[in-house]
C-alpha cells in the first residue's frame with residue numbers, strides 16, 4: 001500500500017521500517033547500516049560524523065606545527081604519536097560516515113571547498129610550546145567530555161568508533177596536563193608561558209560544545225534519536241567541573257573572574273561566552289580558518305599522485321586475480 005504525505009510517498013515498507021526504527025530507539029538499542037532509518041536521521045548522522053572526521057583531520061595542524069620544534073626527542077615522539085592518532089580517528093570516522101552512503105571523495109570535496117564545518121577550536125594559532133599542553137589538557141579534555149556519551153550513540157558504527165577514540169583521547173589529555181605541569185614546575189618564564197596558553201585556549205575550548213541550548217537547532221531531535229545524550233550546556237558545565245580541581249593541581253588560573261559553584265542552582269556560574277567570536281569563526285573568519293583550509297587543500301593536491309598510484313596498483317592486482325581465475 002502507498003500513501004502520500006506532502007510531496008513524499010510513503011510505502012508499507014517505510015511504515016514497517018519506521019515502526020522497527022522507533023522500537024529500537026525506544027529500547028535504547030542500536031541501528032546498524034543495513035537497517036531502515038528515516039532520511040533525516042541518516043542526514044543528521046552524516047552531518048555530525050563527517051564534521052567530526054574533518055575536525056580530527058584539520059586538528060592535526062595546530063600540533064603538527066610543533067613536531068619539528070618539540071623541546072626533546074621524547075616530547076617529539078609523543079607529539080608525533082598523538083598527531084598520528086588524530087589521523088586514525090579521522091579515518092575511523094570517515095569510514096563510519098561511509099556506511100551511511102556518502103563517499104570519502106564527497107566528504108573531502110566538502111571540506112576543501114569550505115562547505116563543510118569542522119570544530120571552531122582548530123582555527124586558533126599555536127605560537128608557543130605551552131599550546132601543546134593547553135590543547136591536550138583543554139581541547140582533548142573537552143573532546144572527552146563530549147565524546148564519552150557518544151560511545152552510546154544509537155548508530156552502531158559511530159558509537160563503536162567512539163570507544164577506541166575516547167581511550168586514545170584520555171591519553172592525549174594526560175600528556176597535555178603533564179606538559180603544563182612540567183612548565184608550571186619550571187622557571188617564571190615557563191610558568192608565564194603555561195598561564196598565557198591557558199588564557200588563550202580556555203574560552204575557545206568552552207565553545208567546542210556548541211551554541212547555548214536555546215540556540216542549538218539540532219539538539220532536541222538528536223537527543224530524541226539517542227545520538228546526543230546531554231545538551232551542549234550540560235556538557236559544558238561538566239567540563240568546567242572537571243577543570244576546576246585540575247587547575248588547582250597545576251597552579252594555573254582559569255581566566256574567568258565570575259567562575260564559582262552555585263549551591264542554589266547546583267551549577268557553575270560563569271561569565272558570558274563571546275558568542276560573536278564563535279559565530280565569526282564558524283563563518284570562516286577566525287584567526288586561522290583560511291590557513292587551515294589552504295594547507296588541507298595543498299596536501300590533497302600534493303597527494304594526487306599517491307591516490308593515482310594506489311588505484312593503478314589496485315587495478316593491476318584485481319586483473320591478476322581475474323587472470324588466475326581464468327587459468328584455473
Ligand SMILES: CC(C)(COP(=O)(O)OP(=O)(O)OC[C@H]1O[C@@H](n2cnc3c(N)ncnc32)[C@H](O)[C@@H]1OP(=O)(O)O)[C@@H](O)C(=O)NCCC(=O)NCCSC(=O)Cc1ccccc1
Pocket residue numbers: 047048051052053055056059060086117118119120121135139140143146207208209210211215216217218219222228232282
Ligand atoms: C556538540 C556538537 C559539536 C554540536 O551539536 P549539534 O547538535 O550537531 O549542533 P548544534 O545545533 O548545537 O549547533 C548548530 C550548528 O553549529 C555547529 N557547531 C556547533 N558547535 C560547533 C563548533 N564548536 N565548531 C564548529 N561548528 C559547530 C553545528 O555543527 C551546527 O551546524 P550545522 O547545523 O551542521 O550547519 C556535535 O555535533 C557533536 O557532538 N559532534 C561530535 C564531536 C565533534 O565533532 N568534535 C570535534 C572535536 S574532536 C577533537 O577535538 C579531537 C581532537 C583534539 C585535539 C586535537 C585534534 C583533535
